[in-house]
Amino acid sequence: MENIAIVGGGSWGSALANLLEDNNKNVLIYDNDLKTINEINQFHTNKSKLGDVKLSEKIEASNDLDYVLSHSELIVLAVPTSVTRLVLEEINPLLKEAKLFCNVAKGLEFKTNKRVSEIVYDVIDNNLIKGFVSLTGPSHAEEVVVRKLTSVVAASENLKHAELIQEIFSNTDYFRVYTSQDLIGAELGGSLKNIYAIASGMLDGLGYGINTKAALITRGLIEMKRIATELGALEETLNGLVGIGDLIVTCMSKFSRNYSAGLMIGEGDNLKTSLSKMTMVVEGVKTCKTAYFLAKELKIQTPIINAVYNVLFNEIEPEIEIAKLMARDLKSEQ
Ligand SMILES: NC(=O)c1ccc[n+]([C@@H]2O[C@H](COP(=O)([O-])OP(=O)(O)OC[C@H]3O[C@@H](n4cnc5c(N)ncnc54)[C@H](O)[C@@H]3O)[C@@H](O)[C@H]2O)c1
DSSP states (O other): OOEEEEEOOSHHHHHHHHHHHHTTOEEEEEOSOHHHHHHHHHHSOOHHHHTTOOOOTTOEEESOHHHHHHTOSEEEEOSOHHHHHHHHHHHGGGOOSOEEEEEOOOOOOTTTOOOHHHHHHHHSOGGGEEEEEEEESSOOHHHHTTTOOEEEEEEOSSHHHHHHHHHHHOBTTTEEEEEESOHHHHHHHHHHHHHHHHHHHHHHHHTOOHHHHHHHHHHHHHHHHHHHHHTTOOHHHHTSIIIIIHHHHHHHOTTOHHHHHHHHHHTTOOHHHHHHTOSSOOHHHHHHHHHHHHHHHHTOOOHHHHHHHHHHHSOOOHHHHHHHHHTSOOOOOO
């Protein structure tokens, strides 16, 4: 597969387009933002998302979805999960033959609790889907675009499709892709970790230290495993790149917009003010709401998710939620 469509030319879509050009693929980006398209075509940059980094001059961007799709064998979905269904509804009538779908966004659909693979099979005529792969793991666009060593996972129920994506995206210089057949685990790991990134930012904003961060990451992983395994994921998947790996990156990195939103809240902003300062999508906010209700429905204990939910949506001070977490009954870790 040499011709690839990237749907969504934001921070991650642009960085992956650059990676694929490094791997000698032909990449077409589709986006509905004309300013982004013109900037990529004329100046080979995406300044508001990736600063001054120069993208490959071979990358072409367009707002003509039909043109982009008809010149591509693989469709990479890189739009925020909140618009995935909408974009797929535009894609479906334009498809003339079956395509392989690869999602790189991280989130769950609000209200339906659906993973992106489920949305794809909901919206796209199933005879037009060659297969579905989720490419996820600890990978900030800002680092991939400057070729810092990165490892992620291509997950699909069909191993051949996962291996195909592995081959397309991997290179020996800086990007290494592992395969997995635990699609549910990969999709849930990538989505849920964003909630803890918000919590991590809040803790830093409030002045807590590395002990607190370690507790958040380990107890957060336990909550993620509770939800994911209840929904059919393998526990070992969450012990890998798409679980603990992504959790570490997102909770520790200044590049995480979820972390940054949490940091502003910890420093005293409310959710609205903090989101208005962000130029990029903050998936963890919607995922938190989705996961909160999902955990309630599944009767799973998720004290950290509940605390983040209360801060984000009930405007309870983070300190009050932390005090509540600390006052819970003492118990065994096992
Ligand atoms: N940025 C990263 O480092 C990174 C890494 C891994 C995964 N992700 C995930 O990738 C997804 C996208 O993140 P991002 O950082 O690239 O976001 P972004 O905000 O930088 O870019 C989103 C892009 O989608 C476009 N878009 C929005 N609605 C559209 C529509 N209806 N039709 C066509 N284009 C539309 C926007 O114009 C924008 O260019 C998120 O789920 C995120 O969690 C991001």
